[in-house]
Amino acid sequence: MRVSDLRPGLVLSQPVRDVNGRLLMGSGMRLSDRAISVLKSWGVAAVAVQGERQPSLADAGDNIPEELAARAQDLAAGRLARNDLTHPFVQDVFRLCVPRIARMLEEGREVLRLPDDLPAERPGADLPPLDVQALVGCNRSLGAMPEVLAALSRAMDDPGTSPATAAAIIQTDPGLAARLLKLVNSALYGFPQRIDTITRAVTVIGVQQLSALALGMSVMDLFSHVPQDILDVRQFWRHSLACACAARALASALGMPNTERFFVAGLLHDVGLLLFIQCEPDRVRRALQEVRSVGASLVAAERKALGADHCQAGAALLSGWKLPPGLVEAARCHHEPSLCADERDAAIVHAADFLAEALALGSSGQSVLMPLDTAAFDRLGAPPGVADAVLTRVEDQFVQLEAIFLNGHGTS
Ligand SMILES: [Fe+2]
Numbered sequence: 451m452r453v454s455d456l457r458p459g460l461v462l463s464q465p466v467r468d469v470n471g472r473l474l475m476g477s478g479m480r481l482s483d484r485a486i487s488v489l490k491s492w493g494v495a496a497v498a499v500q501g502e503r504q505p506s507l508a509d510a511g512d513n514i515p516e517e518l519a520a521r522a523q524d525l526a527a528g529r530l531a532r533n534d535l536t537h538p539f540v541q542d543v544f545r546l547c548v549p550r551i552a553r554m555l556e557e558g559r560e561v562l563r564l565p566d567d568l569p570a571e572r573p574g575a576d577l578p579p580l581d582v583q584a585l586v587g588c589n590r591s592l593g594a595m596p597e598v599l600a601a602l603s604r605a606m607d608d609p610g611t612s613p614a615t616a617a618a619i620i621q622t623d624p625g626l627a628a629r630l631l632k633l634v635n636s637a638l639y640g641f642p643q644r645i646d647t648i649t650r651a652v653t654v655i656g657v658q659q660l661s662a663l664a665l666g667m668s669v670m671d672l673f674s675h676v677p678q679d680i681l682d683v684r685q686f687w688r689h690s691l692a693c694a695c696a697a698r699a700l701a702s703a704l705g706m707p708n709t710e711r712f713f714v715a716g717l718l719h720d721v722g723l724l725l726f727i728q729c730e731p732d733r734v735r736r737a738l739q740e741v742r743s744v745g746a747s748l749v750a751a752e753r754k755a756l757g758a759d760h761c762q763a764g765a766a767l768l769s770g771w772k773l774p775p776g777l778v779e780a781a782r783c784h785h786e787p788s789l790c791a792d793e794r795d796a797a798i799v800h801a802a803d804f805l806a807e808a809l810a811l812g813s814s815g816q817s818v819l820m821p822l823d824t825a826a827f828d829r830l831g832a833p834p835g836v837a838d839a840v841l842t843r844v845e846d847q848f849v850q851l852e853a854i855f856l857n858g859h860g861t862s
């Protein structure tokens with residue numbers, strides 16, 4: 451039920467949680483006037499109350515005609531054709547994505563129909579390999595790292611950074627400081643009292659955590675002028691944001707510390723594609739055309755058209771900026787986590803990326819998804835049903851995060 455429609459006396463049928471799954475209000479709580487105004491002040495859009503059935507992404511297909519559901523199932527199977535459909539996580543994701551695709555069809559939104567015969571994937575570099583390091587220098591605004599980014603990177607990676615130092619860095623960019631305050635005052639963090647200063651925000655969120663969020667926002671700002679005609683940039687950032695939410699939720703479900711670093715790793719994992727678009731627009735256009743027309747994987751099409759893929763480009767960019775190694779490695783290995791020295795961190799971003807792409811929460815331009823590395827996923831030891839739990843958390847957070855993070859990024 452929408453929070454604006456709540457009245458005192460209604461009882462929560464599901465708990466209200468913050469970004470890390472911390473309980474804000476428990477299931478069974480009877481709402482008072484005060485509790486309703488607290489929910490409003492946090493910016494919570496809707497809650498589940500007893501006596502009312504809450505729709506969710508997972509069951510959005512209940513009222514969808516059989517014929518539409520069958521088409522959605524067919525399309526979902528096509529999108530996951532390179533995956534092991536016997537794997538429990540892949541099966542869960544398949545089950546969750548069918549109703550979403552059905553809903554997209556019902557709303558008349560585009561869902562690509564792919565050929566039945568997919569091309570065999572071979573990293574055929576028909577072109578001389580692209581010099582990824584030189585690529586990073588192609589754009590002056592990207593080549594030189596802004597000072598605030600360097601300082602945030604050090605703050606994120608150095609446990610010895612004081613709250614006063616981190617606050618001073620963030621305050622050098624007033625727009626960034628304002629957006630961070632909006633974020634920490636949202637329901638996602640659920641603080642009972644308003645946080646009015648960055649110094650206070652750093653104290654309550656944590657130096658490394660807030661620096662990580664600030665770093666993610668600052669990198670996004672550097673790409674605010676990416677051409678829109680090659681890729682739907684807003685959908686690209688929606689995908690990145692969904693991956694960020696899912697990575698944080700999965701890391702939290704696995705009991706990992708400092709989950710904000712997973713959020714930022716998810717936010718920046720595909721950033722190499724934007725670098726390609728800025729520096730090699732014609733060749734990226736060709737790669738994306740191949741992805742859409744024959745169902746080639748994005749990485750294979752990029753290697754063919756550019757001689758390098760967005761994983762390499764993203765890693766080169768982030769390491770050129772001397773961002774923390776965890777972010778560089780997540781970008782480099784997000785499609786092949788077992789290549790990463792820290793496989794666990796990379797596998798979390800990899801699984802989150804897979805989930806976000808399969809559920810069509812935004813798009814990074816892929817048509818047929820790259821396969822989930824099931825061995826790396828299994829080594830995470832995730833509990834059964836984790837896909838449903840992660841998706842629920844993404845659903846809870848996505849709309850609010852979109853309003854805060856995507857303002858000014860893409861137009862559609
Ligand atoms: Fe990717």
Ligand SMILES: [Fe+2]
Nearest residue numbers: 719720803814
């Ligand atoms: Fe991605």
